[in-house]
Amino acid sequence: MSNVTAISDLEAKEAARKTPRPSAWTDHPLAQLTWVRFLEFIREPEALFWVFIFPILLAAGLGIAFRNRPADVLKIAAITPQLAQSLRQEKLLDVSQLPTGAAEEALRTGKVALLAAPGPGGSVVYKYDDTNPEGRTARMLADRAVQRAAGRADPVTSTDQLMREPGSRYIDFLIPGLLGMNLMGSAIWGMGFAIVDARRKKLMKRLVATPMPRHYFLLSFVLSRLVLLVVEVGVVLGFGAVAFGVPIRGSILDLVLLCVLASMSFSALGLLLASRARTIEAVSGLMNSVMMPMWIVSGVFFSAQRFPDFAQPVIKALPLTAAIDALRLNMLQGASLRQVASQMGVLGLWLVVCFALALKLFRWR
Amino acid sequence: MAAALEVHNLRKAYRDVVAVDGLDLRVRLGECFGLLGPNGAGKTTTIEICEGLIAADSGEVEMLGMRWESDAGGLRQRLGIQLQDTQLSEKLTVFETVRLFRSFYHAGPSAAEAIALVQLEEKQKARVGTLSGGQKQRLAMACALVGDPDFLFLDEPTTGLDPQARRQLWDLIEEFKLAGRTILLTTHYMDEAERLCDRVAIMDHGKIIALGTPRELIASIGVEHVVEFSAGVASRALAVSALHEIEGVRDVKAENGSVQLQVTELHRAVPALLAELDRQGLPLTELRTHSASLEDVFVTLTGRRLRDE
Secondary structure: OOHHHHHHHHHHHHHHHHOOOOOOHHHOHHHHHHHHHHHHHHOOHHHHHHHHHHHHHHHHHHHHHOOOOOOOOEEEEEOOHHHHHHHOOOOOEEEEEOOHHHHHHHHHOOOOOEEEEEOHHHOEEEEOOOOOHHHHHHHHHHHHHHHHHOOOOOOOOOOOOOOOOOOOOHHHHHHHHHHHHHHHHHHHHHHHHHHHHHHHOOHHHHHHOOOOOHHHHHHHHHHHHHHHHHHHHHHHHHHHHHHHOOOOOOOHHHHHHHHHHHHHHHHHHHHHHOOOOOOHHHHHHHHHHHHHHHHHHOOOOOOHHHOOHHHHHHHHHOHHHHHHHHHHHHHHHOOOOHHHHHHHHHHHHHHHHHHHHHHHHOOOO | OOEEEEEEEEEEEOOOOEEEEEEEEEEEOOOEEEEEOOOOOOHHHHHHHHOOOOOOOEEEEEEOOEOHHHHHHHHHHHEEEEOOOOOOOOOOEHHHHHHHHHOOOOOOOOHHHHHHHOOOHHHOOOEHHHOOHHHHHHHHHHHHHOOOOOEEEEEOOOOOOOHHHHHHHHHHHHHHHHOOOEEEEEEOOHHHHHHHOOEEEEEEOOEEEEEEOHHHHHHHOOOOEEEEEEEOOOOOOOOHHHHHHOOOEEEEEEEOOEEEEEEOOHHHHHHHHHHHHHHHOOOEEEEEEEEOOHHHHHHHHHOOOHHHO
């Protein structure tokens, strides 16, 4: 081929490149990058399990284990019919009248928590194990019943208000915690593994060799995260609402915003953790060492307040603590965004600092 | 001739090694240029600097009249790149992969057309993880072609492939040549370079030690044929010095009981060799001849074989 034609060919092609091509938005590089990210995720069965099934199993298991039961009725034994009659006035006691020998046997084998026997001079003797909470409770209930039957009047009248409505049970506390933990886990794992895998396989290098704008590559992770977020949050909250009636007292829109903000912060943290690592082992170690402490101290399963006061400022500055606190305030106390401003500030700070650092450190090859 | 790529005094050192040591290179528009050399010669570093993937310590690179410092975006649109051992995502299908790469370029064939170019139509819906080595390499080629590049970089395109897959890939590369694209190819297979390249540069220790058409380079060592043979028995060794006296023998190398003669005229040298062995009373146990190749050029220039490292 002669030079002249070669150059005019190039010019013609160059002109074609400059004329904008009509194409669907689905062919936009960002849409394509996000789409393949999404495909890669849903074609990974393990990831599906950890993100969608695991939190449900965990919530179901813990919800059942810690479900609120009506106060137990305690079994006790009485030796005489008079005593048994007095004791039956107490509804929380299940009284059996037994001969002495059988009653002693029942107490020893734990079939009854307490044995009430007549003592000298019209007194009553209670036999029970005081290291057993059931025994101590039975002692109080039995004595109250005996004293009342003998004519004692309570000088102060009291009424009970029972706290069994949704919003104050353990499962209500747990669901926002699991939601926060899930947001953190999926964002950090999602970012970390995918980025390091692309780097390890030199796929990232190959993409950088195309005209793809680099920030699209990072942005596609964030966008695919948002798509999956809808499902993740929906699964956990839907399960909580349907299976246990966990309430969402705050505005749903606020809750969505909080989830998005939390997910972005965790994604930025994941990006930072994955910014240098060349192997999956290295990034796994990093991710676990960052997430493990937060699982423990940030109040997923029990209140972060249980840790000593001097540790509280540090614990409160952790992104998972901020996320879970904000989610609980919204869901359980109906707090507005203004009321969770400090938690949002913490999340925002993590987002900005981690993202800026990650961009500075990121290894593209 | 217009230059598609002009490299001047390129240098790149890693912590303890100088990978590219003052390299000059000029690739003409529309030619297929081969960069040859053993592993570690600096081929990949050179090509990756030209591709804008790593920065040189010093030196200049100008491609298609543009430079990385000022026209990176425009340049990327016009390059097709196939990297050594890139693993494309195994969970995506062939079509999804090519479509993704297509989205980065302003112009070029559609994803389906690019797949047809590399004859992977039947595998369009197959996951990348299920492809054979040759198919994966062809997919990589499709990804390099979706932007309708003017300049194609192929870094060791057939390394690790079986002979049939290599031949298929060669046919493909020959088609690109016919389409008028400029190609820069690295390889350590000399037969590949001889078959595909219009001109080759042989690299060693970060420098170009020879440059020309494969024919010129082979001619430059003044040898047309190589005769390899083994002769003699353990008790009586061959008198190697006598071989130098045979007409047309340029060089004699003896190693591990086998002798290599570089000769100009095969039809004179072989009968003379047989006569000499006969005179010494030694039986011939093995005899091979081949036309001088780029491999012989490399051996002559460096005293080493290409694939020893």
